[in-house]
Amino acid sequence: MPKFQTPPGMHDILPKDEALWNRVYDTVREVAQAYDFGRIETPVLEFEELFSKGLGQTTDIVEKEMYTLRTKGGDRLALRPEGTAPVVRAYVQHGMKTWPQPVKLWYFSPMFRHERQQAGRFRQFWQFGFEILGDKDVSADVEIIRVLAVTLETLGLHHTALQINSLGCNQCRPYFKKVLGGYLRSRKEQLCANSRKRLGTSPLRVLDCKDERCQRIAMNAPEIIDHLCEECRQHFKGLLGFLDELTVPYVFNTKLVRGLDYYNRTVFEVVPEEEALGEDRALPKAQSAMVAGGRYDLLMKQFGAKDTGAIGGSGGVERIVAALSREAGAIAHPQVPIVFVAQLGEKAKHQAMLLFEDLRKAGILARASFGRDSIKSQLRVADKIGAPFVLIVGQKEALEGTALLRTMGDGTQETVAREDIVKEIRERLKKIKPRVNKS
C-alpha cells in the first residue's frame, strides 16, 4: 500500500492524460491569441480578504470552501477558489485603466475549493478563463460568450447548450428581490427548509433550488426579466440580438442565477446536451457546467475601478477533458515515430550517446536504454514503444564509425556511416504514415 497518496479531491495528471490536456490548453491558447487576449497568471495564494470581500460573505465558496492559512508573519492568505477576483485585483494594482481599454486577459490555472468531491468536482481543479475589463458595452458580453463557444467548438464539443439570463443591476435587482421576496414569503410554508433560510439573504437562489416543492413555486414566480430597469433591459436585448445575428444558439433560462454575488446583468452557463451525456448519464446535470461566467461591474467598482465594467467566463478543464473522452470518436492524434538507439559494449555506449544527441539536435525523436546491456532487451523495448527504426551501435560499428540501421517492420538492416545517419533517418521517416492512436 502506498504510504502517501494525493489528498482528497486532488489528483495527478499523468502522461496518458497529456494528449487531451494539451489539446485543451493549445486550443485555449490559440483562441486567446486569435482574439488578442493577453496571458495573465496570478499567484496561487492571495490575501483571504480579496475573496471574502470580493465574492460575497454569504457565498458558499467563502463561507465553507476556502483553503485559508496564516503565515508566520500573521497574514491571512487563501488558495484562490476562482480566477476573476485576482484578475480584477491585478487590473487595479497595475493601473491597467491606463492601458488602451478594454483590457483582455486569459489564464489557465489551478483553483482550490474545499468540497467533497464527486463526478466532475475536485478540490484542486483547473480552469481557463477569459476576461474583458474596462468595457460596459454589450459587445464585450458577446465577445466573451463567443470566445468560449469557439473554444468548445474547436475542441469538437458540439453537443452543448448555452443558457443565458440577466440578473439586473444595482437599480433593478433590489426592487426585484422585494417583489420575489414578497411572492416567496406568501408561500413560505411550501418551501423546503433550506430555501426558507435563504429567503432573507438571497431569495434569488431559491429559484434554482432542486427541491420539488420549491421548483413548483419557482415555476410561477415573478421573473427578473420582467423587472429589469430600462438600461438593463436594453443591454440584455442587445446581447440576444447580437447572438441571433451571429447565429449562436442559446436557451434563455430565467431561473439561471450564479453562486457568486458579484455578478450583474449577463450570466451564462454552457452544459452538455442531454444526449451528449450518454444513456447512463456519466454526469448529472447539476454539476456538469463546463463553462460559465457573467458580468461583474460591481466587483470592478468595489475594487476601485469606477465607472467601468467587466465581463468574463471560465471553463472547467477536467469537465471538458471528460466530455472529450466521452466523444471518443473525435479523439485521434498522430503519434510521432521514435527512433531507438541501441548499444552493445562500453565504447559503443559512448558512441551511441553522441549519436542520440545528433538525432535530438536534428529534431528527430529518439529514445535509448543505456542502462540495459543486452541487445535483446533493448530491442524488446524498441518493439514495445513501437519504434519503426533502431540504430544499433556495437563494438564493430563503434570502431568503424558506423551504425546498423534496422527496420523493425521487416527486420532488414544495413550499415550506415555516422555522418549519413541523420539524413538517412529523415528520408525514411518521411515515408512513414503517422500512426493514429485512439486515446
Add this chain to the structure above:
RNA sequence: GUGCCCAUAGCUUAAUGGUAAAGCUCCGCUCUGUGGCAGCGGCGAUGAGGGUUCGAUUCCCUUUGGGCACCCCA
C-alpha cells in the same frame, strides 16, 4: 458538512474463519550481436488501527481513502 455503497499486487479479478490465487504489466532467463511468439523464473497485495477468535483477508467497531447523491460549483 450529511447520507448510501465500496476497499485484495502497478492494473483487472479470484478465494477461504485455517499457508492469499491468477491474467495483464514490469524485470530477467531459455537465446552472452538482434524484437514480436512460446516456455520458465522473479518483483509485488488483503488501506490503517482496534475488537471477537486457538486462528480474521473473511465477522464487528473506528479511521483513512475512493465512488455516488445532497449542498454547492468549473
